Amino acid sequence: MIQVKNLTKVFHDKKRGKITAVNNIDFHCQxxxxxxxxxxxxxxxxxxLRILATMMAPTSGEVLVNGYNVVKAAHKVRQNIGFLSGETGLYDRFTPRETVRFFGKINGMSENEIDERMNQIFQILGMEHFQDVRVDKLSTGMKQKLSIARAIIHNPPVLIFDEPTVGLDVITARVVIDYIREFRHQGKCIIFSTHQMHEAEKLCDEIAIIHLGKLLSVGTLENLKKDIPVGDLEEIFFKLIETESRI
Ligand SMILES: Nc1ncnc2c1ncn2[C@@H]1O[C@H](COP(=O)(O)OP(=O)(O)OP(=O)(O)O)[C@@H](O)[C@H]1O
Ligand SMILES: [Mg+2]
Incomplete structure (x- = not known):
C-alpha cells in the first residue's frame, strides 16, 4: 500500500548549507x-512522512500510496490518507465537533455520514465530555485526540501518523495505541514515527530504524533481533547507530 523507492530529500539551508534529511531510503508497508x-x-x-502525505515534494525517488504517485497524483493520495502531525492545524475558535465536521465536509462526506462516524470516534477516544468546548480551551492531550479524530473522519485506508502519542499521559496513550491496533484489525495500512522503543516494540509489525536520513535496518522485531543479537530494541538501536557513526 505504501512503496518508497530511493527516496531522497535535500534541503538548502542558508546557515547550515546542504542538508540531506532523507538519504536514498527504500521500504514498503502492507x-x-x-x-x-x-x-x-x-x-x-x-x-x-510529510513527503508520503504530499505536504512536501521529494528531491528524487518515487513514493506510491495505494498505487498513486505522491507527486503526479497528489489529489488521489490525499483522498486515501489520514495525516497526523504536530503541525496539523486546529482552529482555536472551533469546537471539536465543528472541527471534525469541517474536515468531513472537505472530504466530501454528507452530514449524516459525518455525524455517525464522528459520534463513534468521539466515543472510542473518550472525547464526548469536551466535544463542544472551543479548541483554545483544550489541554494538549485533548488537542491530540482531536487531531487524530480530524485525520480519520473520512475513514481512509492509509494512516500516516507522526508521533501519535507525543505529549499524552499513559492512559491516553493507551487509548490511542489500542485504536491504532483496531485500525490494523480493520485492514488499514498504518505508518507512524516514534523515538520511544517500547512503543515500537509493542505495536509494530515492521520497524525501520533511521538515523541522519539513512535507513540502517528494516524488518520485524524478530528479524532485527536475529540479525543483531544484542538484546532488546534499545540495544539494537544503539548498536546500529554506533556502527554507523564509525563508518
Ligand atoms: N524545511 C526545512 N528546511 C531545512 N532543513 C529542514 C527542514 N525540515 C527539516 N529539516 C532538517 O532535516 C533534518 C531531518 O528533520 P526531521 O524533522 O525530518 O527529523 P525527525 O526525525 O522528524 O526528528 P524529531 O524526532 O526531532 O521530530 C533535520 O536536520 C532538520 O533540521
Ligand atoms: Mg519529527
Missing part, C-alpha cells in the same frame, strides 16, 4: 500492517 519509523531527533522521520 495492508493490515503497522510500520514504525524509529529514529532519534533529526533522523528524517517527519520529512519522510
Amino acid at each position: 495492508r493490515g500492517q503497522i510500520f514504525g519509523l524509529l529514529g532519534p531527533n533529526g533522523a528524517g522521520k517527519t520529512t519522510t
